[in-house]
Amino acid sequence: MKEVTVMIKEQTATPLLLPYRELYKMNKEGAREKLIETYKRTGSISETARLWGTSRNVVRKWLRRANEGGSLSDLSRRPKNSPRKTDDWVEVVVLYEKDKKNRGPMRLSSEIKKKYNISIHPNTVAKILKRNEAKTKKYRTIPGIKRSFYPHESVDPLTHFQVDIKEIADIKALPRSCYEAIFNNNLPRYQFTAICVRTRIRFVAYGYEKSCSNGIGFLVLVVMWLRRHGIKGEIIFQMDNGEEWGGMSVRKVKHIQEKILKPLNARMTRIRKGRAYENGVVERSHRIDDEEFYAVHLDKIFSEEDFLNNALRWTYIYNIERQHFGRYMDGNTPFEKLKSLIPNIKEEIALFPPFILDKIIPIYQHIPFAKKDKKIKMGRHSQSGNNLYVQYNSVFKK
Structure with missing residues (x-):
């Protein structure tokens, strides 16, 4: 009997070379089949567990499963009853809105409540998206450089703006049909943007040229608009070192600061070179423009007039209707945030008309160093400039 036991141990010593x-x-x-084979040779649960370096309970479990004729694969751990499980039709709604608008969990939760009257927590939305592998495209900053904390709550509303110019004809951001529509229909190529960091109220104008006259003219129009609506404090424009804002020329910048903006109680301040994330609020708004306006509507716009009408509607949606979930916004629209800070403010201040800067009376007449714009072919509207109020009325005539 002793010789038989030794033979069995010698025959089953091989598994020790590779633990279970x-x-x-x-x-x-x-691995589970090997456990069962070893038990059949040894006839001992303890010996099988020792040889494979595992517990007796593991050996018992898979022996019981084999004797019952069950599969050696893992069984589902899903509970038989899930009384708090989200209804399937609610998941369908979440996935539909995600695919349609590419929103994050907080915005999806808010919009589903508003549109379908379905209350669903953002964490539940996040789990539904994760379970169905519905991912949102993410953007990373420069490795090793932290984002600057912007003191949003320390500035007064409508006094501190981040300003930038966006090239609308960006082939990396737009579908090809929308990109080609810009050139085929002779639509504006550039968007000039000023956004209030405290409230996210945004003022936008357009141009066919990325020129200093258009850039400075845009700043003057924004200041005039704010003064017209009762904003009396100093206005600060934060921007990069682009040529449309004076560039690196000390003489240009000094002239703009002292002769143009200072009399209006406004001034410019610059971000550091190569640090676009310091203007992150306006940069983020440009991404929203691509995803929710240009990529959706440009291929359906066939004239400058259609473009202005759509741009004005988008201004209304962005400032009045669209919820924002950035820092300190808490799901409010920009105008709701502004209204909470200045209760008597009127809605009209958020409806800055989308001017074509090239067609307004050239402000570069008061800027001696700026290069005068050449006459641009505008189809039926071919002209080098027109009256500001004519342009304003053309935008609001409908």
């Missing part, structure tokens, strides 16, 4: 845990990582079902 390592074999399990390589092939789960194969």
Whole structure:
């Protein structure tokens, strides 16, 4: 009997070369079959567990599963009853809105409540998206450089603006049909943007040229608009070192600051070179423009007049209707945030008309160093400039 036991141990010593845990990582079902084969040779649960370096409970579990004729694969751990499980039709709604608008969990939760009257927590939305592998495209900043904390709550509303120019004809951001529509229909190529960092109220104008006259003219129009609506404090424009804002020329910048903006109680301040994230609020708004306006509507716009009408509607949606979930916004629209800070403010201040800067009376007449714009072909509207109030009326005539 002793000789038989020694023979069995010698025959079953091979599995010790590869412990059960390592074999399990390589092939789960194969490891469990080896356990059963070893037990059939040894006839001992304890000996099988010792040889494979595992517990007796593991050996018992898979012996019981084999005797019952069950599969050696992992069984589902899903509970039989889930009384608090989200209804399937609600998941369909979440996935539909995600695919349609590419929103994050907080915005999806808010919009589903508003549109379908379905209350669903943002964490539940996030789990539904994760379970269905519905991912949102993410953008990263420069490695190793932290985002600057912007003191949003320390500035007065409508006094501190981030300003930038956006090239609308960006082939990397737009579908080809929308990109080609800009040139085929002779639509504006550039968007001039000023956004209030405290409230996210945004003023936008357009141009066919990225020129200093258009850039400075835009700043003057924004200041005039704010003064017209009762904003009396100093206005600060934060921007990069682009040529449309004077560039690196000390003489140009000094002239703009002292002769043009200072009399209006306004001034410019610059971000550091190569640090676009310091103007992150306006940069983020440009991404929204691409995703929710240009990529959706440009290929359906066939004239400058249609473009202005759509741009004005988009201004209304962005400032009045669209919720924002950035820092300190808490799901409010820009105008709701502004209204909470200045209760007597009127809605009209958020409806800055989308001017074509090239067609307004050239402000560069008061800027001696600026290069005068050449006459641009505008189809039926071919002209080098027109009256400001004519342009304003053309935008609001409908």
